[in-house]
Amino acid sequence: MGRTPCCDRAAVKRGPWSPEEDEALRSYVQRHGSGGNWISMPKKAGLKRCGKSCRLRWLNYLRPDIRHGGFTDDEDAVILSLYTQLGSKWSVIASQLEGRTDNDVKNYWNTKLKKRLLAAAATTADVAAVSARSPPPPVLRLPAAAAPATAAAATYAAALFPSLAIPTVKTETYTIDDFLAPAAFQDDDRFAAADGSTSASAASSAASTWSAADNGAAGGGGEGSAFLLDFCAGSSGLGGAAADDYLQLPGGYYYPLDPSLSLV
DNA sequence: AAGAATGTCAACCGCGTAAGA
DNA sequence: CTCTTACGCGGTTGACATTCT
Numbered sequence: 001m002g003r004t005p006c007c008d009r010a011a012v013k014r015g016p017w018s019p020e021e022d023e024a025l026r027s028y029v030q031r032h033g034s035g036g037n038w039i040s041m042p043k044k045a046g047l048k049r050c051g052k053s054c055r056l057r058w059l060n061y062l063r064p065d066i067r068h069g070g071f072t073d074d075e076d077a078v079i080l081s082l083y084t085q086l087g088s089k090w091s092v093i094a095s096q097l098e099g100r101t102d103n104d105v106k107n108y109w110n111t112k113l114k115k116r117l118l119a120a121a122a123t124t125a126d127v128a129a130v131s132a133r134s135p136p137p138p139v140l141r142l143p144a145a146a147a148p149a150t151a152a153a154a155t156y157a158a159a160l161f162p163s164l165a166i167p168t169v170k171t172e173t174y175t176i177d178d179f180l181a182p183a184a185f186q187d188d189d190r191f192a193a194a195d196g197s198t199s200a201s202a203a204s205s206a207a208s209t210w211s212a213a214d215n216g217a218a219g220g221g222g223e224g225s226a227f228l229l230d231f232c233a234g235s236s237g238l239g240g241a242a243a244d245d246y247l248q249l250p251g252g253y254y255y256p257l258d259p260s261l262s263l264v
Numbered sequence: 265a266a267g268a269a270t271g272t273c274a275a276c277c278g279c280g281t282a283a284g285a
Numbered sequence: 286c287t288c289t290t291a292c293g294c295g296g297t298t299g300a301c302a303t304t305c306t
Binding site: 014015016017050053056057060061068103107108110111112 | 272273275276277
Binding site: 039106 | 290291292293294295296299300301
């Protein structure tokens, strides 16, 4: 039992697009747009393709404002920072990079940036020690219900890429039950809790109330406990900074553009 | 030179969800 | 309110290119 296919697979062409198909799609979309309906569009454009395939081809390759390859250091920093704060929200991350698609960012992360991160971790003794306690690498998985940015994750990224400015802003303190972190973070003294205690002590105090089943999004292999995280969210309490100083992200989150805005 | 291994990236799959009937 | 349809997204696959042995 599977989901009903969006189109008749036997009747549509699949695989790589030919230049002729590209031109047919490009000229149709430029003349008429998608018509608000990608499913019916291929037929109108004279293409034997699934509508989803057409949409993907247009969004990821044919759009005139697309840039491919050649990611800059600044883009690396944004990707790294947003990934550590938001996780694999590729569409959100890509929306902050002009001309980049979610597919491009995702591929770039999976094939290059992640490896650089691991390589950096391997050459940094203390970071490597953290990684060794909880392989795979300590990517923070955010609670599905709240998904706040995390200063701890940004701090970790800063430890790996000291030359990059990875800002965070603390606007509110949440209770220890609200946020969970991978085991790799929990007994590392560099990740201080908002109340001034270390994450280790915070984790220890909360250990009795946490279990792996409590939050499947917590990651870190299932072991571990909660710890208090600083985070940036919401439009109130941005420390008096102008709204223009922040990227507004879906869900009411804000990403500080100026490193000097770090309030943690 | 040839085959194997690895890297890259376009494309596909299927799920969640918004919108409309 | 329920059901259907289409869109958007993240995860995964597979073809092709490149590097290694």
